[in-house]
Amino acid sequence: MSDLVIDTRGLRKWFGPTLAVADLSLSVCAGEIFGFLGPNGAGKTTSVKMLLSLVHPDGGNGRVLGQPLGDRLTRARVGFLPEHFRFHDCLTARELLRFHGRLYGLSGSDLDMRIDRLLARVDLLEAADRPVRGYSKGMMQRTGLAQALLNDPVLVFLDEPTSGLDPLGRLLVRDIISDLRDRGTTVFLNSHLLGEVEATCDRVAFVKQGRTIHEMVLGQSVGFVDLEIRVSPLDACLLEGLSAFGSAISQSTADIVRMRVESEATLPALTRWLVERGANVYGLQPRRKSLEEWFVEVMGDDQRPG
Amino acid sequence: MQSILAMAQLTLYEARRRRIVTAAVVCAAAFLAVYAAGLFFIHREQLREGRPLFQQQAAMSVLTIVGLYAANFLSVLFAVLLPVDTLSGEIDSGVMQTVASKPIRRADVVIGKWFGHALIVMGYVLVLTLGVMIVVRLIAGTVAVRPLEGLPLMLLEIVLLMTVSIAGGTRLSTVTNGVMALGFYGIAFVGGWIEQIGGFAGSQAAKTVGIVASLISPADALWRLASYQVQPESLRNFGAAVFATSSVPTTLMVWWAAGFTVVTLIFAVRSFSTRQL
Secondary structure (H helix, E strand, C coil): CCCEEEEEEEEEEEECCEEEEEEEEEEEECCCEEEEECCCCCCHHHHHHHHCCCCCCCEEEEEECCEECCCCHHHHHEEEECCCCCCCCCCEHHHHHHHHHHHCCCCHHHHHHHHHHHHHHCCCCCCCCCEHHHCCHHHHHHHHHHHHCCCCCCEEEEECCCCCCCHHHHHHHHHHHHHHHHCCCEEEEECCCHHHHHHHCCEEEEEECCEEEEEEECCCCCCCEEEEEEEECCCHHHHHHHCCCCEEEEEEECCEEEEEECCHHHHHHHHHHHHHCCCEEEEEEEECCCHHHHHHHHHCCCCCCC | CHHHHHHHHHHHHHHHHCCHHHHHHHHHHHHHHHHHHHHHHHHHHHHHHCCCHHHHHHHHHHHHHHHHHHHHHHHHHHHHHCCCCCCHHHHHHCHHHHHHCCCCCHHHHHHHHHHHHHHHHHHHHHHHHHHHHHHHHHHHCCCCCCHHHHHHHHHHHHHHHHHHHHHHCCCCCHHHHHHHHHHHHHHHHHHHHHHHHHHHHCCHHHHHHHHHHHHHCCHHHHHHHHHHHHCCHHHHCCCCCCCCCCCCCCHHHHHHHHHHHHHHHHHHHHHHHCCCC
């Protein structure tokens, strides 16, 4: 987890008078599942395109897999599923993958074996010889996913990989990302589905108006625990007593109080105190802040739906 | 090289799968059928009237060139329209993102597509030209016109227009590109007429305007040189309007057109290489 596979400093991109990306400074380590989050129009897709040399940055610099942006041979070790995966739809999935495989410089039985393995992995083996134009949206997305993994990449960019997928399809994608993690592949994930990101990513960066404004490791202690306690009788005396254990105490209903304690180690003493005091404890629930709550907090009040 | 080949093969494959080849063959067959029917009735009429042989020959030669003229015009439209969306369409739809993010040069995409389309449009010109020759041979026997002598020039003309259409697609949307590419041929077409009429009228200024138009858009000059080369000496002095040869482009124009094609292809490669996808 030490080598940087993506390292950018101050990447900037203008489209005419519009500044799409103002300052993209990112570091992604090898083997990381990295979530890139932000509202619509925040510059996420443009950022990915700059990293893939589809769009040329107007400023800043960056390296992908240790090579400067734009290095052609580096792309042989990179996979990419665009946000709206479109393709030559007169081809069958197998023909399409063979074409993309050839662009990676693959051929012969090695390519055919990879195609069969990937078609099976994305559950498309049975439909593989039908023209793609007859596919459902989910099948197209899964074809795109197989295309992104054809070259056994060390770094994969997945731009909204679960868009258009039903719950089973989403589970499949989550499963594939988990496989990639096991193989040490770095995944750069753009997604609006924060639940998906929370379930799969090791670390996330928040981007707003073309700037990375916050980064955080998921599942890591944030230095406090929010608690929700259902207890009765809930009176002023009890509330005062609770202040010895933590802070930010607030009563939300007649029998529910919320507070913040330093760590989970505080919970046994707190419970004991409540019981010894004669209070009836119906529930004591540590609450972790969801990624969605983080998102809203980080993005601030000025953010409007995109 | 493998990626160029892959792009070229995909182009050929797509043309077949999207039934473009079928449509082209059906149109070519319809054109040849109409042409054959017309030629047959005219020839029969001439025989019935007992026209002298040299008159029959002259009429059949003129009709052969009319056939070639129509074949050339159909090929021009085919060469402009076939590749008109090959780059712009794939850029707009996003197909190009997965292609260009592979470890290939952008130039490979353009050159591969250029090769694939060149094979198709040249095949179309060959089918139509050979079709005209076969129809004439079957109906009228031997005529003095030599279509094969003009064929290389017709092929260059078609490849030039196809290259312009591909180059436009690197920057323009599909419809705009189609309008521009046909307009480009329009300049050549009008320029050719002005040069011919200027030649008949003895106006050097009009001829110069036509030549300048041909330098800007050399496609039609190639056809005029081709039509001159296929004609027998007797017909060259006959001066029928459509394939008139009062002002014949020089070989320099051929080199100009070849250079024009190469430069346009280089422009297409450079333009696509810097295009934001």
